[in-house]
Amino acid sequence: MRIHRCRRWPRPLGRLLLLCLLAVVVPACSASAGTADVRLRDAATRGDADAVRVALEDGADLESRDGQGRTALLLATHGNNVDAARELIEAGADVNAKDAMQDSAYLYAGARGLDDILALTLAHGADLRSTNRYGGTALIPAAERGHVATVRTLLRAGVAVDHVNRLHWTALLEAILLGDGSPRHVQIVQLLLDAGANPELADGDGVTPLAHARRRGYTQMEALLRRAGARR
Incomplete structure (x- = not known):
């Protein structure tokens, strides 16, 4: 009885195929994650808590930043978007993360009198000793x-x-x-x-x-x- 063995690709060719596959999949995954990060920040800016939740479910990075170093939470705070800020904070967003201007969600909420968001930051680890620019x-x-x-x-x-x-x-x-x-x-x-x-x-x-x-x-x-x- 003859036993048919599975055909193996020659090693050099197999490595080449693997590299080609990685070249296609890895950038696609990175682009997908990057798109989710952008969607997260955009949703936070608009105050769309549902869209924030979806972006997070799609793998968005809570601490991703825009060109000015602002996280989604800081963007939500700038707009006094309480529901979006709550969604982000309860998901674990850093209330002390600072942007290029040395503002954090905690510091900005305190300075601007955004008391609902301030209360959220205080309940989730706000650093009372942190300082602004x-x-x-x-x-x-x-x-x-x-x-x-x-x-x-x-x-x-x-x-x-x-x-x-x-x-x-x-x-x-x-x-x-x-x-x-x-x-x-x-x-x-x-x-x-x-x-x-x-x-x-x-x-x-x-x-x-x-x-x-x-x-x-x-x-x-x-x-x-x-x-x-x-x-x-």
Whole structure:
């Protein structure tokens, strides 16, 4: 009885066929993954949570970045797209991943008063000590821009109240220097002082919060600072 053996390709030819196959399959797989990454970022930008989910199911990389270093989560945060941001965060997106501008989803949400996304980042590992391109925590721009609820949230989370940025300003100084003296900024000054902000911690030129408030005619802030112990 004759036994027919399977025909084997000569080794050099077999290797050649394998290389050809890899040359076709590998780029196709890479292109597919790359397309999914683009779709993920586009869905995040549009705030389409369902499309975000589909892109992830198709193998999109949660931490893929665009030309400015922005992840899908940061793009969703820029648009205050809460549902898309939640989908990404619950899938494991890094809330502390920074772009070329040194913004992260956590820092941007804090600075812009995007409280729903901020709460999500705080619940998923936000680094309270991380800083922006000015060397400031999320608390400092939140105080400057008058985001009362955001300031309260960040203080409760434990962000350092007297952190000094590269401009030599604290959250208290920025609320006075860059605020408009409105009731919301007065309330922020009160919140900061209640949280233990040093009322006499001066700027890089040695000018104190009290002196800045006096120069600007912010009498309510001046009164709060004096009540907190400011003398100069």
